[in-house]
Amino acid sequence: MKRNTWQREAVRDALDGTEGFISAQALHSALHASGSPIGLATVYRALGDLAASGDADCLQSPEGEAIYRACSTGHHHHLICRNCGLTVEIAADEVEAWAQRVAGEHGFTSAAHVVDVFGLCADCSRQAAEPASAESASA
Amino acid sequence: MKRNTWQREAVRDALDGTEGFISAQALHSALHASGSPIGLATVYRALGDLAASGDADCLQSPEGEAIYRACSTGHHHHLICRNCGLTVEIAADEVEAWAQRVAGEHGFTSAAHVVDVFGLCADCSRQAAEPASAESASA
């Protein structure tokens, strides 16, 4: 049976109040900064529960850490700027259908998919187009 | 200047000869099993170099490990059994087009994408369907 603890609510609130993705470590730090004496292990557990119950999205950052995000509107994917980290939520009905179909064609079941698009957002694209900086002329 | 060592070729060969994705640890184990006394750190370095030079793709497995694959035959995606590791290569023209379009709609450029489908292959699905164990009737 699941019990109701202030720790779990604190994690849920903190995640809700976070703009983009956040790692367990960062969330723990943020909570401590807010005065919560919550333990690190508890943050990991709460995030894991949230992800398991579908209330949070979990994916792996390029640095190899697990990062979480409040997930209200069901299943969706992300468009992530690899320079500034800007994240845009995108619906992907086509991809959903495609993934299920392809999985089915090969006899696979319980198909989950990792569909994330990395690129340069408009701002960063513009900056990249106007370098005006000396490039390192390494071999 | 990059030098040519048998270790680096061994890693490249092993990666080429691997069907789907493989982690650095697994590749190291495989090399050892083949008789190579190559060191673990060297495998990590070689894989990192391969990825940096574009000869290998690197992404994060759901378990949080970095997994690599040889990147020879152009761009394609994978259908991976999360139980037995079976990997099926799949073409994804629709997804390619979708990713480019979605990125463009949001002003993103240089869009790359990570599209991999994890599921249970036919064999593992069958095994999972006949558990012969009591399920926990949770809410």
Added chain:
DNA sequence: ATGGTTTTGACAATCATTATCAATAGTGAT
């Protein structure tokens, strides 16, 4: 073969995450 420099490899260090386990605090019943 020689020299200069890169690479290797064993191991320590680091970092994120999970397990451990006694103490604590919900929950439901009295």
Added chain:
DNA sequence: ATCACTATTGATAATGATTGTCAAAACCAT
């Protein structure tokens, strides 16, 4: 409100992947 029961917490150790270190060895050009 109190009690007992048990899920949860939290400090810390343990784990496991990855990276840094640095002397020794290997590679390449001469």
